[in-house]
Amino acid sequence: MRAAVLRDGRMVVRDDVPDPVPGAGQVLVDVKACGICGSDLHFAKHGDEMLAAGAQMEGLPDINAGIDLSRDIFMGHEFSAEILDAGPETETHAPGTLVTSIPALISTTGVDMIVYSNTTIGGYAEKMLLSAPLLLPIPNGLDADRAALTEPMAVGLHAVNAARIERGETALVVGCGPVGIAIIAALKQRGVENIVASDFSPARRELATTMGAHVTLDPAEDSPFHQCQPKVVFEAVGAPGIIDDVLRRAPAGSRLVVAGVCMQPDTVHPFYAITKQINIQFVFGYDPAEFANSLRAIAEGEIDVAPMITGRVELDAVGDAFTELADPDRHCKILVTP
Amino acid sequence: MRAAVLRDGRMVVRDDVPDPVPGAGQVLVDVKACGICGSDLHFAKHGDEMLAAGAQMEGLPDINAGIDLSRDIFMGHEFSAEILDAGPETETHAPGTLVTSIPALISTTGVDMIVYSNTTIGGYAEKMLLSAPLLLPIPNGLDADRAALTEPMAVGLHAVNAARIERGETALVVGCGPVGIAIIAALKQRGVENIVASDFSPARRELATTMGAHVTLDPAEDSPFHQCQPKVVFEAVGAPGIIDDVLRRAPAGSRLVVAGVCMQPDTVHPFYAITKQINIQFVFGYDPAEFANSLRAIAEGEIDVAPMITGRVELDAVGDAFTELADPDRHCKILVTP
Numbered sequence: 001m002r003a004a005v006l007r008d009g010r011m012v013v014r015d016d017v018p019d020p021v022p023g024a025g026q027v028l029v030d031v032k033a034c035g036i037c038g039s040d041l042h043f044a045k046h047g048d049e050m051l052a053a054g055a056q057m058e059g060l061p062d063i064n065a066g067i068d069l070s071r072d073i074f075m076g077h078e079f080s081a082e083i084l085d086a087g088p089e090t091e092t093h094a095p096g097t098l099v100t101s102i103p104a105l106i107s108t109t110g111v112d113m114i115v116y117s118n119t120t121i122g123g124y125a126e127k128m129l130l131s132a133p134l135l136l137p138i139p140n141g142l143d144a145d146r147a148a149l150t151e152p153m154a155v156g157l158h159a160v161n162a163a164r165i166e167r168g169e170t171a172l173v174v175g176c177g178p179v180g181i182a183i184i185a186a187l188k189q190r191g192v193e194n195i196v197a198s199d200f201s202p203a204r205r206e207l208a209t210t211m212g213a214h215v216t217l218d219p220a221e222d223s224p225f226h227q228c229q230p231k232v233v234f235e236a237v238g239a240p241g242i243i244d245d246v247l248r249r250a251p252a253g254s255r256l257v258v259a260g261v262c263m264q265p266d267t268v269h270p271f272y273a274i275t276k277q278i279n280i281q282f283v284f285g286y287d288p289a290e291f292a293n294s295l296r297a298i299a300e301g302e303i304d305v306a307p308m309i310t311g312r313v314e315l316d317a318v319g320d321a322f323t324e325l326a327d328p329d330r331h332c333k334i335l336v337t338p
Numbered sequence: 339m340r341a342a343v344l345r346d347g348r349m350v351v352r353d354d355v356p357d358p359v360p361g362a363g364q365v366l367v368d369v370k371a372c373g374i375c376g377s378d379l380h381f382a383k384h385g386d387e388m389l390a391a392g393a394q395m396e397g398l399p400d401i402n403a404g405i406d407l408s409r410d411i412f413m414g415h416e417f418s419a420e421i422l423d424a425g426p427e428t429e430t431h432a433p434g435t436l437v438t439s440i441p442a443l444i445s446t447t448g449v450d451m452i453v454y455s456n457t458t459i460g461g462y463a464e465k466m467l468l469s470a471p472l473l474l475p476i477p478n479g480l481d482a483d484r485a486a487l488t489e490p491m492a493v494g495l496h497a498v499n500a501a502r503i504e505r506g507e508t509a510l511v512v513g514c515g516p517v518g519i520a521i522i523a524a525l526k527q528r529g530v531e532n533i534v535a536s537d538f539s540p541a542r543r544e545l546a547t548t549m550g551a552h553v554t555l556d557p558a559e560d561s562p563f564h565q566c567q568p569k570v571v572f573e574a575v576g577a578p579g580i581i582d583d584v585l586r587r588a589p590a591g592s593r594l595v596v597a598g599v600c601m602q603p604d605t606v607h608p609f610y611a612i613t614k615q616i617n618i619q620f621v622f623g624y625d626p627a628e629f630a631n632s633l634r635a636i637a638e639g640e641i642d643v644a645p646m647i648t649g650r651v652e653l654d655a656v657g658d659a660f661t662e663l664a665d666p667d668r669h670c671k672i673l674v675t676p
Contacts, residue, residue, distance in 0.1 A: 050609060053607050053609045053610065054609075054613070056586060056607075056610075057586055057609075057610050057613065057614075058561075058563060058586060058587045059563065059586075059587060059588050059589040059590050059592070059614055060589075060590040060613060060614050162615075225396060225397065243608060248394060248395055248396060248397075249396045249397060250396075250397050251397040251398075252397050252398040254397070258608060258611070258612060261608075261609070261612055262608040262609065262612075263609050265605050265606070265607055266605070266606055266607070266608050267603050267604070267605055267606075268603070268604055268605075268606055269391050269394075269603055269604070270581060270596060270599075270600040270604050270620065271388060271391045271392075271395075271599070271600065271601050272391065272394075272395050273596070273618075273620040274596060274599055274600075274620045274621070274622050275392070275395065275398060275622055276395075276397055276398050276620070276622075277500075277619075277620055277621055277622050278620050279617065279618070279619050279620070280611075280617070280618040280620075281615075281617050282608065282611035282612045282614070282615055282616050282617070282618075283612070283615055284612050284613055284614075284615050
């Protein structure tokens with residue numbers, strides 16, 4: 001079968017990937033749509049730094065241990081898919097059922113994340129394996145494209161939950177890429193009454209408004225912190241220098257939620273944060289309940305993700321799509337439809 | 339009168355400082371004891387960097403704006419003192435009353451912090467001015483030396499309050515200088531059942547045990563994180579590199595309270611904190627209620643600060659004391675007794 005893989009920092013298509021075979025508790029699915037995540041672009045560019053940091057890190061099992069950047073990497077963790085077949089002794093939904101799942105594959109040897117792997121196939125492929133116990137059937141006749149947005153919207157929901165923000169507290173979202181937009185949608189769903197969004201791109205600012213921002217700001221004109229007094233700041237850029245800029249400018253006593261995934265070392269002035277007694281909550285992913293809530297909110301129309309879908313590509317154009325996503329004025333979420 | 343001042347990075351004694359004259363709402367006091375704070379040592383060494391960072395910072399009035407490092411700087415903010423005289427139309431305690439106060443001087447033009455100033459005299463002087471509404475008489479016959487520890491112990495109390503730590507959560511205190519020791523004492527007072535303290539110095543580890551640590555560790559032998567699984571980590575060193583080391587090694591989901599005051603730029607790997615969803619609460623100072631609680635706890639014997647007082651010097655030996663404090667094996671808190 002065909003799959004787009006990361007090879008030497010670029011996405012290339014292979015047509016010689018063996019069809020995966022479901023084991024007990026697993027299902028074989030036909031990928032219907034898979035969103036391209038900014039973290040995939042980050043990984044293509046900074047994968048070596050991320051793996052080095054992961055190897056240095058303690059306090060958590062290194063889920064990426066053993067990844068070999070000199071071999072092909074399967075990616076794609078924002079998927080919707082149709083069940084084709086089930087493994088031996090596996091009770092699950094009927095073939096043809098449209099499903100999604102948190103990106104984890106349970107096997108007899110453990111749990112593999114379906115994010116970056118030399119062996120576990122992700123959503124940038126015609127077929128993949130999923131775990132029967134983790135499957136969520138897609139309700140309400142929701143289409144496969146929108147269902148594929150469950151995962152990135154769960155990231156935004158988790159960031160907002162972690163922020164413990166009250167409705168009356170002003171939120172500033174720095175960066176209106178897919179993570180920032182997902183945060184804006186979750187803030188709106190929660191009823192936050194003053195959502196300010198900041199991005200250099202006019203197209204992204206317009207999408208931020210569509211998705212729930214009450215005010216949008218262009219940081220090229222002036223610092224957002226000169227134009228609003230946020231209680232909670234969501235950092236959704238993930239590039240070096242952003243955290244320190246927020247610490248320098250944010251009001252005393254504010255809370256910073258870091259949702260952007262900066263994979264490089266970064267310089268900060270602790271003095272800014274100390275003097276202003278800032279709280280930083282770093283967030284990552286979501287829990288299974290948040291993932292399920294995200295699907296429910298999309299399926300019930302509480303969050304309309306359609307405006308976020310700005311492109312659809314086949315497997316052979318994934319490499320071009322990675323390049324195109326570098327232009328913030330053209331795209332938010334590109335779906336791969338294998 | 340005499341005062342020790344910071345001049346060209348060193349503490350020197352002057353005998354030509356005019357006696358301060360109390361204005362309305364102010365009192366003139368005779369300084370009985372004033373602790374030397376690590377932040378004074380930091381400021382003597384990195385004052386230029388701190389002032390530069392403060393000038394860059396937004397979101398808070400720059401309380402140090404206008405400080406001129408080329409002129410003498412008055413310091414000393416951990417004091418106890420005896421009332422000598424009151425300003426015009428000022429109702430206050432009788433002369434001879436032993437008092438302490440948060441280090442702030444209210445005047446008709448505003449509030450000056452009694453921390454670093456070219457004009458407002460601090461506790462490294464024979465006499466100073468305090469604000470009548472902020473005075474706390476020292477109860478229970480507590481002596482002036484112990485009363486001078488009110489301020490640093492309030493810093494520890496504030497850090498522990500900000501941590502919202504539960505009694506059953508393991509606390510790791512990194513660095514057992516005065517701030518770390520004050521945190522240990524506050525953790526013990528709160529009833530935290532597993533207080534782990536880490537410091538390279540045997541003398542500091544012994545003091546940590548005296549003040550309430552259940553376990554002490556020498557980081558030269560092995561990382562504290564290989565020997566305990568803290569839920570809350572208190573960073574009480576304030577040097578570059580410490581925050582990143584904690585982020586790298588701390589367990590997933592742990593909380594870091596940064597109480598050390600690092601005045602230089604610092605490099606961190608956000609990736610560590612993101613992947614482990616760490617929370618960082620930066621803390622600074624205390625509120626007036628915490629300051630009053632700190633005095634009460636010392637006066638009622640809930641916290642015995644006597645073991646922390648490792649030296650007493652006259653004004654002319656403040657410079658030598660600054661030098662001696664660089665050796666962590668010799669001293670915790672040196673009191674200046676003008």
